[in-house]
Amino acid sequence: MATTASLFAPTGLSLRGRVIDRRIGKGRRPHSIMAQQEQQQLEQEEEKQQQEQQGTLPEQQRQQQQQPKGQPQMQSLPRQPMAKSKNMSREYGGQWLSSVTRHVRIYAAYIDPITHVFDQTQMDKLTLILDPSNEFVWTNETCQKVYAYFQELVDHYEGAPLSEYTLRLIGSDIEHYIRKLLYDGEIKYNMNARVLNFSMGKPRMKFNSSQIQNVK
């Protein structure tokens, strides 16, 4: 099963986001990466075609449940023989899987970068929308750091069941990572934000004592 990956950055967007082809619960699949960034001004769209190794695909698809590496609390869903769905299949939006916190919104859907239309039939993609309320000041590098961490987390969680619980764990890990970036001084609060409530701690001289010189 060969699918292609496309990478393009459309112009004039207002949302910071990232779509990752989920590999949870299935074998390895090539991923499509879309990066939308606020500051980037590109004249033309570029498309890169990316082909994963086809030889390894059939072998890895045989593995039904890949155990994620070193994640002891991941189990299959608890036995609930009577939890039935309400006749709405995923294609009709019956299962809206998402994890939404203040800075991180993860949806198990494909969000079109231009029209922002949700396409929930593509359940194999996870979309990350980063800090829509602009509580922090984001640069290109810091955005890419968060996206790379997101990719790493998705790889780490590969094999876990796709449920809101897993998405919330991923979202929480990203939030902790954003807080770590704040404490290391790599991002800072946006003082022109509409809502300025310092949700990750009041600003201090140095968040980490590692940044103060001559600390004994």
Added chain:
Amino acid sequence: MQQDRLSDWLVKHELVHRSLGFDCRGIETLQIKTEDWYSIAVISYVYGYNYLRSQCAYDVAPGGFLASVYHLTRIQYGVDKPEEVCIKVFVPKNNPRISSVFWIWKSADFQERESYDMLGISYDNHPRLKRILMPESWIGWPLRKDYITPNFYEIQDAH
């Protein structure tokens, strides 16, 4: 004494149980084995306990048993102090299955679902055994003594 009646009755009919004495309000407490529980539940209903006042469950010790507790009483007219009994069923953690008493006392429906949700005790023959308090996709049994809350962002320290 009135309170010992059920215990004597069970002994008279040679049903295996162990008396756990009386609690602070004078209600006798019995411990029943898991495999006997369904028949004793039917027997109690026939004996006259027509009201399951509450069903709860708790974790006895980490690495130990889970207990499912049933308070039974008899609703009748013109009685000042109705008969009550408290029955505990201990079940091991590696195979926490008890037969459901939904078909005897309907009030067990949501209460057994809550015990399932919080402690993982699964009740056989319960018609709708699924999570009732936690979201359906939750993993883990929150009220067990060895449960560790996952590191969700929403649970924050105060700044």
